[in-house]
Amino acid sequence: MSRPVNRTRLLRTTSFRLTLLYAGLTALSFVLLFVVVYVSTGNFMDRQIDATVATELAEVQSDAAGKGGSLAGIVRDLGTRSDGYFYLLQDAQGAVVAGNLPALEPVPGIREWGGPAHHRSNPLQGLRGRGVRLADGGYLFVGMSTYHLHEMQEHVVRVFLWGFAAALALALAGGTLMSLSVARRIEGMSQTSRDIVGGDLGRRIPLAGNADEFDHLAASLNAMLDRIQLLMDGLRQVSTDIAHDLRTPLTRLRQRIEQAQRRGTAPAADVLGDTLRDLDGILETFAALLRIAQIESGTRRAGFARLDLGEVLRTVLEVYQPAAEERGQVLGASLDGELAVRGDRDLLTQMFANLVENASRHGGAGARIEVTARPQHGMVLVAVADNGPGIPEGERDKVLRRFYRLESSRSTPGNGLGLSLAAAVAALHDTRLRLLDNHPGLRVEIALAPA
Amino acid sequence: MADLEVDLLARSVQRGGEAIDLQPREFRLLEYLVRHADQVVTRTMLLENVWDLNFDPHTNVVESNISRLRGKIDKGRAVELIHTVRGTGYCLRVPPR
Numbered sequence: 001m002s003r004p005v006n007r008t009r010l011l012r013t014t015s016f017r018l019t020l021l022y023a024g025l026t027a028l029s030f031v032l033l034f035v036v037v038y039v040s041t042g043n044f045m046d047r048q049i050d051a052t053v054a055t056e057l058a059e060v061q062s063d064a065a066g067k068g069g070s071l072a073g074i075v076r077d078l079g080t081r082s083d084g085y086f087y088l089l090q091d092a093q094g095a096v097v098a099g100n101l102p103a104l105e106p107v108p109g110i111r112e113w114g115g116p117a118h119h120r121s122n123p124l125q126g127l128r129g130r131g132v133r134l135a136d137g138g139y140l141f142v143g144m145s146t147y148h149l150h151e152m153q154e155h156v157v158r159v160f161l162w163g164f165a166a167a168l169a170l171a172l173a174g175g176t177l178m179s180l181s182v183a184r185r186i187e188g189m190s191q192t193s194r195d196i197v198g199g200d201l202g203r204r205i206p207l208a209g210n211a212d213e214f215d216h217l218a219a220s221l222n223a224m225l226d227r228i229q230l231l232m233d234g235l236r237q238v239s240t241d242i243a244h245d246l247r248t249p250l251t252r253l254r255q256r257i258e259q260a261q262r263r264g265t266a267p268a269a270d271v272l273g274d275t276l277r278d279l280d281g282i283l284e285t286f287a288a289l290l291r292i293a294q295i296e297s298g299t300r301r302a303g304f305a306r307l308d309l310g311e312v313l314r315t316v317l318e319v320y321q322p323a324a325e326e327r328g329q330v331l332g333a334s335l336d337g338e339l340a341v342r343g344d345r346d347l348l349t350q351m352f353a354n355l356v357e358n359a360s361r362h363g364g365a366g367a368r369i370e371v372t373a374r375p376q377h378g379m380v381l382v383a384v385a386d387n388g389p390g391i392p393e394g395e396r397d398k399v400l401r402r403f404y405r406l407e408s409s410r411s412t413p414g415n416g417l418g419l420s421l422a423a424a425v426a427a428l429h430d431t432r433l434r435l436l437d438n439h440p441g442l443r444v445e446i447a448l449a450p451a
Numbered sequence: 452m453a454d455l456e457v458d459l460l461a462r463s464v465q466r467g468g469e470a471i472d473l474q475p476r477e478f479r480l481l482e483y484l485v486r487h488a489d490q491v492v493t494r495t496m497l498l499e500n501v502w503d504l505n506f507d508p509h510t511n512v513v514e515s516n517i518s519r520l521r522g523k524i525d526k527g528r529a530v531e532l533i534h535t536v537r538g539t540g541y542c543l544r545v546p547p548r
Binding site: 326345 | 505512515
């Protein structure tokens with residue numbers, strides 16, 4: 001099970017840091033939004049008041065003109081009953097003639113006073129209006145209380161503060177939850193890694209099953225782990241096989257030397273000869289193993305060049321002709337068309353040599369071995385076929401393994417590496433050996449990329 | 452060498468003034484022996500340089516080609532030029548009298 005995620009670890013997680021960053025950005029945008037809203041609503045309300053006041057001012061003046069110049073009467077009248085509006089009429093000396101405001105400095109234009117707060121008891125403390133100089137030197141002012149404006153702005157501030165707090169709390173809580181869930185998934189992965197490091201190679205990262213990016217990553221990592229385990233198992237298998245397959249010849253060698261020693265005389269030439277032959281066989285097995293390892297490492301790919309496969313095959317045929325004749329076999333060939341391919345000449349020669357040698361060794365006396373090569377479907381198709389006993393279908397994949405030999409051919413010479421090496425060469429050339437039934441016999445096909 | 456003449460350019464061989472017809476591989480084999488005259492050449496050297504093989508195919512391809520070459524070059528001659536060095540390889544040389 002995954003370990004619980006503790007607090008300090010949580011604070012250090014990338015997702016939590018991202019959360020904090022986003023919470024900060026959210027707060028910043030909130031503040032910006034607030035400033036814009038606050039300032040623009042203030043301006044809007046001010047303009048609204050200005051427009052209303054200007055209209056009222058004009059109306060008062062035109063009313064007075066229409067009724068015969070009694071401005072003082074109208075202002076007095078309005079001042080006593082009009083709700084929300086404030087009026088002031090002063091004479092040229094600055095004395096209040098009418099209205100519901102105390103005397104003011106007679107300054108024309110828009111004027112405002114009073115702060116947004118502390119005016120609940122006295123609406124006069126927050127006032128915005130417009131004053132005009134009258135023709136007789138007097139001063140007329142019409143204003144409106146800014147109480148509602150300020151109250152609204154205060155309300156906006158309150159709403160903003162609550163919203164801000166709620167958004168921040170939500171962002172932090174959501175971020176924490178998200179970080180926790182991410183941290184838990186990551187912790188699951190690191191726990192699996194630690195288990196694997198600890199020796200439990202079979203462990204795999206658990207999937208949540210919701211096909212998210214973590215599942216995707218976990219699936220990729222699991223596939224990699226599967227591959228690594230397969231390779232490790234292969235390596236272990238090869239080591240075991242090497243130990244097993246080399247023990248027999250080494251034991252035989254030891255016995256022969258022991259016997260010669262027991263006889264007490266200088267070993268006869270034939271004993272030495274047999275000993276050398278055994279040693280050569282062992283050395284050859286090692287050489288073949290090293291060669292397969294070298295081929296599988298892929299380093300030889302750098303030396304790929306254009307080559308004539310026909311020439312390679314003719315050399316192989318020539319070299320194995322005597323051996324085939326010795327066994328009373330017929331080694332035939334039909335090489336048609338353009339057979340230029342890209343590859344490693346030495347390795348391809350060795351591969352086809354191994355295939356022909358294999359056919360000759362296991363084909364039996366009097367077998368017919370046929371090597372054919374021709375361009376087909378944009379590839380160069382080479383086949384080595386014999387009419388010997390062949391390989392049962394279930395065994396065909398296995399014979400490509402190192403040291404694997406059919407029960408029926410245990411007694412024939414060979415180290416069980418010939419086809420493994422051929423398969424490794426094929427893999428190096430991005431292709432593979434296809435083992436088919438030749439009715440009867442074995443037919444090995446390989447398709448190589450043309451140069 | 453002795454009465455053996457090998458023309459590498461014309462790829463022709465004469466012994467005692469008599470033209471000898473060689474297969475291409477036999478000619479390459481003889482050419483290699485001539486170039487390493489009086490030296491012992493091993494089976495591995497021959498496989499590598501005459502057949503371009505860097506592994507031993509375990510067939511008697513070298514032996515059978517040597518024996519065919521002997522049949523054409525040395526058979527019925529007073530002086531044999533191709534010698535087998537037991538356990539090591541072959542050598543092309545005029546034997547000391």
